[in-house]
Amino acid sequence: MTNNITLMIGGTQGEGIVSTGNILIKTLSRLGYFTYGFRNFSSRIKGGHTNYIIEINTKEVLAYGDSLDILIAFDMESIEVNIDRLKEGGLVIYDSIINPENYFVRRDLGFLSFPFTDIAKKYGSCIMKNTSLLGLLGRLLNIHSQNIKDTVEETYKKKGQDILSKNFTVLDKTYEEPIENEEIKTRYNLNTSISEKRASMIGNEAIAFGALMAGCRFMAAYPITPASEIMEYLSEKLPDYGGIVLQTEDEIAAITMSLGSSYAGSRAMTASSGPGISLMMEGIGLAGMAEIPIVIVDVQRVGPSTGLPTKHEQSDIEFLYHGAHGEIPLIIVTPYSVEECFYQSIQAFNLAEKYQCPVIILSDLALGLSRQTIKSLDKNKITIDRGKIASGENLEETKLDFRRFDFTSDNISQRTLPGFLEGIHKVTGLEHSIIGTPNNYPDNRKKMMDKRLNKIRKLESQNNIDIFGTTNSSLLVLSIGSNYGIIKKVVEDYNLPVAYGAFKMIKPLPVKQLKELTEKYSKILIVENNARGQLASIIKQKLPCHDKFHNLLKYDGTPFKLAEIKSKIEEMI
Amino acid sequence: MTTVKKYQNDVTPTWCPGCGDFSVLRSLQAAAARLNLDNHNLMTVSGIGCSGRISGYLKTYGFHSIHGRALPIAQGIKLTNPELTVIAMGGDGDGFAIGTNHTIHAMKRNIDITYIVMNNQIYGLTKGHTSPLSEKNFVTKSTPYGHIEDPLRPGLLALASGSGFVAQGFSAYQEQLIDIIIKAINHKGFSFINVFSPCVTFNKVNTYQWFREHLVNLDEDSDHDKTSFQNAMNKYIETGGLFTGILYENKQMEYHERLSKKHKTPIIYQNLDISESFDKLIEDFI
Numbered sequence: 136m137t138n139n140i141t142l143m144i145g146g147t148q149g150e151g152i153v154s155t156g157n158i159l160i161k162t163l164s165r166l167g168y169f170t171y172g173f174r175n176f177s178s179r180i181k182g183g184h185t186n187y188i189i190e191i192n193t194k195e196v197l198a199y200g201d202s203l204d205i206l207i208a209f210d211m212e213s214i215e216v217n218i219d220r221l222k223e224g225g226l227v228i229y230d231s232i233i234n235p236e237n238y239f240v241r242r243d244l245g246f247l248s249f250p251f252t253d254i255a256k257k258y259g260s261c262i263m264k265n266t267s268l269l270g271l272l273g274r275l276l277n278i279h280s281q282n283i284k285d286t287v288e289e290t291y292k293k294k295g296q297d298i299l300s301k302n303f304t305v306l307d308k309t310y311e312e313p314i315e316n317e318e319i320k321t322r323y324n325l326n327t328s329i330s331e332k333r334a335s336m337i338g339n340e341a342i343a344f345g346a347l348m349a350g351c352r353f354m355a356a357y358p359i360t361p362a363s364e365i366m367e368y369l370s371e372k373l374p375d376y377g378g379i380v381l382q383t384e385d386e387i388a389a390i391t392m393s394l395g396s397s398y399a400g401s402r403a404m405t406a407s408s409g410p411g412i413s414l415m416m417e418g419i420g421l422a423g424m425a426e427i428p429i430v431i432v433d434v435q436r437v438g439p440s441t442g443l444p445t446k447h448e449q450s451d452i453e454f455l456y457h458g459a460h461g462e463i464p465l466i467i468v469t470p471y472s473v474e475e476c477f478y479q480s481i482q483a484f485n486l487a488e489k490y491q492c493p494v495i496i497l498s499d500l501a502l503g504l505s506r507q508t509i510k511s512l513d514k515n516k517i518t519i520d521r522g523k524i525a526s527g528e529n530l531e532e533t534k535l536d537f538r539r540f541d542f543t544s545d546n547i548s549q550r551t552l553p554g555f556l557e558g559i560h561k562v563t564g565l566e567h568s569i570i571g572t573p574n575n576y577p578d579n580r581k582k583m584m585d586k587r588l589n590k591i592r593k594l595e596s597q598n599n600i601d602i603f604g605t606t607n608s609s610l611l612v613l614s615i616g617s618n619y620g621i622i623k624k625v626v627e628d629y630n631l632p633v634a635y636g637a638f639k640m641i642k643p644l645p646v647k648q649l650k651e652l653t654e655k656y657s658k659i660l661i662v663e664n665n666a667r668g669q670l671a672s673i674i675k676q677k678l679p680c681h682d683k684f685h686n687l688l689k690y691d692g693t694p695f696k697l698a699e700i701k702s703k704i705e706e707m708i
Numbered sequence: 709m710t711t712v713k714k715y716q717n718d719v720t721p722t723w724c725p726g727c728g729d730f731s732v733l734r735s736l737q738a739a740a741a742r743l744n745l746d747n748h749n750l751m752t753v754s755g756i757g758c759s760g761r762i763s764g765y766l767k768t769y770g771f772h773s774i775h776g777r778a779l780p781i782a783q784g785i786k787l788t789n790p791e792l793t794v795i796a797m798g799g800d801g802d803g804f805a806i807g808t809n810h811t812i813h814a815m816k817r818n819i820d821i822t823y824i825v826m827n828n829q830i831y832g833l834t835k836g837h838t839s840p841l842s843e844k845n846f847v848t849k850s851t852p853y854g855h856i857e858d859p860l861r862p863g864l865l866a867l868a869s870g871s872g873f874v875a876q877g878f879s880a881y882q883e884q885l886i887d888i889i890i891k892a893i894n895h896k897g898f899s900f901i902n903v904f905s906p907c908v909t910f911n912k913v914n915t916y917q918w919f920r921e922h923l924v925n926l927d928e929d930s931d932h933d934k935t936s937f938q939n940a941m942n943k944y945i946e947t948g949g950l951f952t953g954i955l956y957e958n959k960q961m962e963y964h965e966r967l968s969k970k971h972k973t974p975i976i977y978q979n980l981d982i983s984e985s986f987d988k989l990i991e992d993f994i
């Protein structure tokens with residue numbers, strides 16, 4: 136019996152490993168277990184080795200362990216590439232059509248041959264080897280076959296009754312197939328969990344779902360890994376709510392079309408990754424200058440250029456922090472868990488309309504694409520605050536244009552939408568007057584710059600870093616995005632006496648809170664996935680006491696291993 | 709009677725005296741007057757260039773955007789509030805150099821907006837650089853030895869891209885231009901008007917005089933069947949693109965008509981708070 140298992144399913148890309156992993160995650164989450172799934176994939180659609188690591192726990196888990204309890208291999212390559220990742224005493228389960236005899240030299244390992252393909256072929260078709268695999272895992276984890284059948288049925292119901300009943304037969308036969316090793320039958324049985332039907336999601340879905348609930352009704356986007364799921368979810372759902380998702384000719388159109396929509400009164404967004412965000416930069420600048428609310432998601436992948444499209448990195452931080460030529464008001468929020476992706480997506484729309492400026496949701500590949508069990512989302516936290524949109528009916532009659540960019544005490548002006556009778560004004564990317572007409576007087580220029588830049592400045596004094604762990608420690612470990620989950624796991628698994636925090640917003644940087652933190656902690660370790668310590672360098676620009684800051688960096692395309700973080704923390708405490 | 713005055717504001721154009729763009733502005737105002745459009749429901753979106761300034765010169769909502777991007781912005785606005793009359797405008801560089809991709813796809817997408825290109829075959833605002841619509845051998849600051857490329861043919865490109873309304877005007881033929889703009893606005897779908905709008909300062913070849921000598925008027929061509937795609941193609945080739953009038957007009961399914969019935973209510977009127985759907989939506993993930 137166990138509380139925690141790290142397993143990997145390995146095979147050839149395009150053979151159904153992803154949906155198999157997803158079914159397993161869904162089944163377990165519904166039973167109240169927590170899971171975290173990380174996909175290793177390449178830009179090829181079919182062919183090439185792929186694997187899916189799934190962490191299963193009776194408690195919340197946001198990362199996977201460094202070494203595997205179980206490796207399930209459909210082909211030899213999966214064993215070749217991954218055998219060294221198995222724990223001492225781990226188990227290799229392989230399809231009986233392959234023969235990994237050469238690896239039996241690792242005597243500490245258990246090897247279990249199982250006729251996945253044979254059962255699949257006999258009672259269904261070859262592809263149902265995935266279903267057979269689900270059946271075997273169900274047996275080992277001690278899950279009732281009906282639970283798996285329910286998820287399989289929902290996933291494959293579109294494929295028709297015949298396919299479904301074949302899948303069920305394959306499952307039943309898998310459950311009946313004899314396994315000689317008695318110990319294996321119970322070794323991985325999961326202890327019971329707190330039974331609650333939990334949802335599982337990837338970060339991208341959570342952002343998209345949050346956007347939908349926040350009232351986003353327009354999205355223009357251009358497909359890109361690892362951001363496309365946001366557009367895919369909304370493409371499916373938005374029509375039900377009268378909204379539109381449009382796949383544009385490029386990301387320049389995506390951002391500017393979204394801006395047009397937002398200007399006309401919709402809550403609008405776009406999403407992309409580094410290459411697309413680069414193309415959007417001029418449009419983001421326009422949004423800043425013309426004070427148009429807009430939400431832009433950047434799910435970071437490895438750059439520069441096309442980089443490693445399917446690998447993880449956090450290297451757009453400085454680019455976005457400093458980005459757009461000239462100086463614009465820009466907010467960057469940084470969700471660090473799937474739940475936060477949901478809440479912060481909603482918040483991003485409120486911030487964009489409140490401050491009438493672009494808001495970037497900065498995510499990363501590991502957060503965007505890893506499927507995980509989530510804690511239940513609180514629908515009472517969904518609020519829609521549209522900021523200073525004038526009501527069309529109550530506007531005073533005026534002979535002149537509406538003062539769309541009027542100076543106010545909080546530097547935020549009333550917006551009118553095209554179609555409002557008394558709201559006519561101009562918008563331009565040129566420096567402009569309060570009615571939006573081009574204006575190049577130095578006095579006006581300076582006042583307008585100050586108005587735009589100052590309107591978000593008060594966010595600097597908000598607390599936008601969530602702090603966890605042992606807060607009376609001398610060491611604080613800070614991170615953004617998916618690294619939070621890994622650090623949390625390290626600290627909890629190894630009982631490390633440190634505090635750790637995750638940023639929710641990096642622009643404006645929470646300077647006030649950071650100052651307090653540097654006073655409280657003697658060492659601050661900033662963990663990030665890029666080569667030059669981008670987040671650390673931004674922090675150092677704003678804060679003195681540079682000797683307190685340390686950096687742990689990784690930029691080989693893979694997320695941190697627990698051990699890498701653990702040894703750095705141990706070295707520092 | 710509604711007059712042009714209703715659409716004028718007090719901003720003085722920065723254009724050179726004699727610039728063809730004055731006439732485009734006046735024609736648009738006259739068209740709006742004859743259609744008796746509400747000022748507040750008229751939305752002009754323009755790019756960057758001398759021409760791009762036009763959206764600042766009307767008493768309407770005006771969005772002077774960035775170079776080459778008037779069309780996506782205009783489309784985003786129209787998709788969100790289809791009750792607005794949306795006019796996108798810009799120069800030949802705006803629409804056929806930096807923004808060509810959007811031009812083609814806007815034509816293909818067929819959203820109900822009107823696109824007026826103020827074509828002077830040169831970059832006016834940058835003070836005289838060659839344009840994709842400049843003639844071969846044209847001498848500019850960036851082509852001091854004469855432009856060695858052949859010009860792009862905007863009308864053929866529009867036809868090939870699926871535009872259901874393709875017309876050309878000339879700044880000096882204001883009555884015809886007003887008439888074309890009215891028809892373009894009334895056309896349900898994307899409409900494209902290429903207006904020969906001379907730059908008196910930097911283009912000393914394609915002058916008013918030059919156009920008067922070279923342009924033929926399709927309105928006077930009784931054989932011209934503007935509903936025939938084939939004929940439109942042939943007519944363009946036959947005239948070398950040097951004509952005014954409506955080349956092609958054929959109703960195609962407009963973008964909104966292609967959307968599902970759920971889109972009957974414009975986005976601008978949609979209820980944003982859907983918290984009652986939360987439980988149903990989260991079910992997908994459980």
Ligand SMILES: Cc1ncc(C[n+]2csc(CCOP(=O)(O)OP(=O)(O)O)c2C)c(N)n1
Binds near residue numbers: 758759802828
């Ligand atoms: C991204 C970008 N590149 C270059 C420019 C500089 N620029 C401004 S207008 C223009 C060309 C204008 O030509 P056209 O579109 O034909 O307009 P016209 O001035 O002739 O009316 C250029 C290159 C710019 N504003 N933005």
Ligand code: SF4
Binds near residue numbers: 723729833908
């Ligand atoms: S430079 Fe040419 S296009 Fe620009 S305003 Fe003067 S005449 Fe018109």
Ligand SMILES: [Mg+2]
Binds near residue numbers: 800801826829831832
């Ligand atoms: Mg020009």
